Amino acid sequence: MAVKSMDASVYRKRAVYGRWAVACAFFFNGFLVGSWAPQIPVFMTRLNISEFTLGLMILIFGVGALVAMPWCGYLIGRFGSRAVVKGFAFFCSFSLLLVALAPNLITAAPALFLFGAVIGAMDVAMNANAVEVEKQLSRAVMSSSHGFWSLGGFAGGALGGFLIEAQGHLIHAIVVTAIAIVLGLVAFRHMITEDKPVVHEKQKLSFPTNPLIYLIGLMALFSMVPEGSVLDWAALYLQQEKGADIATAGLAFAAFSGTMSIMRFLGDGVRNRFGAVRTLRISALIGASGLLVASIAPTPWIAILAFAFSGLGIANMVPIAFSAAGNQPGTSSGIALSMVTLMGYSGILVAPSAIGFVGGRTGFGPIYMVLAALLIVVFLMANLAATADRAKN
Known part of the structure; x- marks a missing residue:
């Protein structure tokens, strides 16, 4: 009985660590998106583009996310949500920096598509991981997890405006990249995952x-x-x-x-x-x-x-x-x-x-x-x- 009690205690401790790790993933994702917001006026000015062209660039970001989301579902089924979150988080860390480094529209468009794709794919994976945390803790964490996303957006937007004003958009992007890497290294190793990921090779699309x-x-x-x-x-x-x-x-x-x-x-x-x-x-x-x-x-x-x-x-x-x-x-x-x-x-x-x-x-x-x-x-x-x-x- 003592062994079973110890096993249950260890299992719950892992789930609690996993709960805070997925909260960090939501914060991480929101922080990057929030950091993009104050970059937008600078992006428009330095590339000398109109609101119409900027709208096309933002559309490319959205299309990238929507294209990546269905593929992310397959990857989660094959490798589990933890591996997918960590994999896309790595690319997310450098995505804003790629956009900030883009010197013209020809390079900015694919950079924004990639930015949207990795942000959107990580979004799906971290929501799937939050569902697994809920199962293991037997309580809801989804609403507060989204709260951490908003908290990350707040931190990214607040830091971005002042840092861009003081140091410029490129230094801001470098600082954001460094913060993202540190967050990932510290927290994501504690993420839990599904016990037996299942691949649905012949799953039919239905509405x-x-x-x-x-x-x-x-x-x-x-x-x-x-x-x-x-x-x-x-x-x-x-x-x-x-x-x-x-x-x-x-x-x-x-x-x-x-x-x-x-x-x-x-x-x-x-x-x-x-x-x-x-x-x-x-x-x-x-x-x-x-x-x-x-x-x-x-x-x-x-x-x-x-x-x-x-x-x-x-x-x-x-x-x-x-x-x-x-x-x-x-x-x-x-x-x-x-x-x-x-x-x-x-x-x-x-x-x-x-x-x-x-x-x-x-x-x-x-x-x-x-x-x-x-x-x-x-x-x-x-x-x-x-x-x-x-x-x-």
């Missing part, structure tokens, strides 16, 4: 037949488009339309990510108390009001505060949508989640490029006003999230 899945996917899409738009365009919006310097402009996404991280750490408790539908409705209203104020803000600092307020609302909208999809009766949770995830991630990876095309002609103030309206649509659709509460039963 949900339940139309509610696609409506929930639409909610995820409308919830993630604002997040991608703040990441890719808020700094440029504050710099060009509100007269902010680079350091101040970089705080827009940092503030947004900071409040998102706080609410993601608190999100499970809020949802358990108020229920998924009510939480989603309140969240949508908070997110919409923040974006609306940001769109008409007279000063950069009011806009930054408004983006931060919107982050409080947007933080838990996508987790609720994912949970609602995974608990749809009569539908495989895997099939439902794959579709909702694909629809949702297109909002953060692809839609912002189209927003850039429009924003270059209309300005970004009206864009954020329209995004506020999208969150009102989610508010009206909130009843579809009722099945999210099945996860607690």
